[in-house]
Amino acid sequence: MLPVNPHEGWTPLVPDTMPNGSPDMLISPLRPDLCLSYANTLSWRGTRAPAESLRDFAGLLGWLERAAGMDAAAMREVARWSDRQPRRAARVFAEAIGLREALYRVLSRLAAGTPRRRDLAMLQQALADAPVRRHLVEMRSAYAWRIDTSRPSVPHLLAPVLWSAGDLLAAGDRRRLRQCANDACRWLFIDASRNATRRWCDMASCGNRAKARRHYLKAKGGLI
Numbered sequence: 234m235l236p237v238n239p240h241e242g243w244t245p246l247v248p249d250t251m252p253n254g255s256p257d258m259l260i261s262p263l264r265p266d267l268c269l270s271y272a273n274t275l276s277w278r279g280t281r282a283p284a285e286s287l288r289d290f291a292g293l294l295g296w297l298e299r300a301a302g303m304d305a306a307a308m309r310e311v312a313r314w315s316d317r318q319p320r321r322a323a324r325v326f327a328e329a330i331g332l333r334e335a336l337y338r339v340l341s342r343l344a345a346g347t348p349r350r351r352d353l354a355m356l357q358q359a360l361a362d363a364p365v366r367r368h369l370v371e372m373r374s375a376y377a378w379r380i381d382t383s384r385p386s387v388p389h390l391l392a393p394v395l396w397s398a399g400d401l402l403a404a405g406d407r408r409r410l411r412q413c414a415n416d417a418c419r420w421l422f423i424d425a426s427r428n429a430t431r432r433w434c435d436m437a438s439c440g441n442r443a444k445a446r447r448h449y450l451k452a453k454g455g456l457i
């Protein structure tokens with residue numbers, strides 16, 4: 234997949250020839266751990282065949298609607314545009330995946346210590362290019378952020394992911410950031426346990442598997 238090079242700029246979702254651009258996008262709810270969910274859309278990173286849940290641009294739009302709180306009407310409009318511009322949509326998708334991988338590297342390194350400067354610079358650039366959280370609008374029984382998308386690009390589509398990453402890095406929660414102790418899994422998660430000793434993304438899957446394996450190895454060695 235193509236790496237994102239911030240110096241080359243982001244591919245705009247809407248070509249200059251389209252006069253009105255896409256409609257404003259509403260984002261609600263804004264999940265604080267969204268950056269982790271996005272980084273985790275590639276599962277089983279420690280295996281030879283990681284499981285990809287974002288296969289194409291349409292898959293990305295579906296995820297943005299389901300997980301990131303982007304409103305369905307705006308996603309439909311972007312989908313209609315991408316049907317007309319498949320090559321440009323493929324470039325935007327490649328940039329979105331390149332940014333996901335940079336984000337994963339930043340967060341996984343942060344869980345163990347310090348991110349690499351180059352990866353952090355990519356995240357910083359994407360955040361600088363993302364729309365600001367300025368317009369809070371009322372919905373029927375909730376509130377949403379409204380972003381202007383007159384010239385949308387990856388930092389616009391991934392705005393809630395980027396905001397979430399910036400908030401995580403700038404807040405104390407980063408000390409609770411963990412990478413799953415299952416080497417095949419390597420998902421990222423926030424350890425909300427009282428004594429901050431959680432090791433697995435999910436006790437029912439990765440945790441039990443690790444316990445079962447330890448038990449098996451002990452039994453095999455005649456230790457129990």
Ligand SMILES: [Zn+2]
Nearest residue numbers: 413418434439
């Ligand atoms: Zn796991």
